[in-house]
Amino acid sequence: MQLILASASPRRKELMALFHVPFVIRAADIDETMNPQAEPAGEVARVSRRKALAVRREPEDIVVAADTIVVCGGRILGKPHSEAEAAAMLSMLSGRAHQVMTGVTVLRGEKSETFTEVTELHFRPLTEQEISAYVSTGEPMDKAGAYGIQGGGALFCTRLEGDYYNVMGLPVCRLGGVLRRMAPELMGEMV
Numbered sequence: 415m416q417l418i419l420a421s422a423s424p425r426r427k428e429l430m431a432l433f434h435v436p437f438v439i440r441a442a443d444i445d446e447t448m449n450p451q452a453e454p455a456g457e458v459a460r461v462s463r464r465k466a467l468a469v470r471r472e473p474e475d476i477v478v479a480a481d482t483i484v485v486c487g488g489r490i491l492g493k494p495h496s497e498a499e500a501a502a503m504l505s506m507l508s509g510r511a512h513q514v515m516t517g518v519t520v521l522r523g524e525k526s527e528t529f530t531e532v533t534e535l536h537f538r539p540l541t542e543q544e545i546s547a548y549v550s551t552g553e554p555m556d557k558a559g560a561y562g563i564q565g566g567g568a569l570f571c572t573r574l575e576g577d578y579y580n581v582m583g584l585p586v587c588r589l590g591g592v593l594r595r596m597a598p599e600l601m602g603e604m605v
Contacts, residue, residue, distance in 0.1 A: 417600060420469045420479035421583075425564070429584040430478070433593070435600060442468040442479060448492075454485045455530040458517035463528050466519040476597050477521040482583045484559025486512035491559045500549045500560040507559065507570075509539035514559070514581045520592045527592050531585035533576030535563075540570060 419430050422441035430437055442465035448457040458481050465479035484491040486506055494500035512535055519528040553567075554560035561567030563574075563581040577585045594601050 415474040415476070415600070416472070417597075418469055418471060418475055418477045420465045420477055423583055425562075425583045426480060429579055429582060429586050432586055433590065433601070437478075440469040440471075442466070444468050446481065446492075448483070448490055450490060454483060454488075454490050454513075455515050455517075455532065457490070458483050458515045459519070459528050459530045460517070462517035462519040463526070466521040466526065471521075473523050475522070476593070476600065478518070478589065478593075479521070480516055480518045480584055482514065482516040482558050482580075484512055484514055486510060486559075493556055493558055494554060494560045497549050497555075500554040501545050503560040504540060504545045504548065504554070504570075505542075507537045507540075507561070508545070509537060511536045512559070516580050516583060516585055518585065518589055518592075520589070520596055522596050525596060527596065529588065529592070531577055531580045531588055533574060533578070533580045535571050535575075535581065536573040537570045538572050544570075 417437040419437050419439050420442045444464050446461050461481040462479045466477045471477055491503050514533045515530050517530045548566050553562055553565050579586045
């Protein structure tokens with residue numbers, strides 16, 4: 415039996431390590447396009463399920479897959495494709511509340527559990543110069559919503575309601591509960 419993280423994200427790898435359980439990484443190669451007309455929490459959960467099902471596994475393996483989006487004013491913000499798009503996303507988030515949603519699927523044999531964790535954040539108003547300076551660091555380019563809360567994005571957030579680790583891409587507390595139910599022999603007393 416192996417614990418498989420279906421993600422190449424360095425942040426998810428770091429957060430999975432908090433469980434002190436050996437795991438392997440097998441990134442899922444799927445189309446992550448979301449339907450902008452569909453409800454965002456359901457879409458991010460759907461993508462996490464597709465990721466979990468796409469990785470090579472044995473029947474006794476446990477797969478953890480996740481996908482994270484930022485939602486502002488009902489609009490889904492994924493990873494920016496250009497610096498201009500990153501700046502536009504940050505301008506949209508400036509002075510507003512938004513939600514970070516992570517869909518997570520845990521798959522073991524024929525059993526699976528999927529959930530979406532939601533964290534609300536509030537950004538202070540940002541100047542064009544601040545946005546430009548942050549975008550020029552390159553940090554926003556591989557992150558949903560064009561910011562990393564564990565990096566420079568921390569300078570913009572005035573309030574956070576919910577799981578901080580969810581904003582980084584993996585809600586470890588809730589995931590720990592699911593793993594404890596689905597793989598108690600693996601998790602032991604850690605979670």
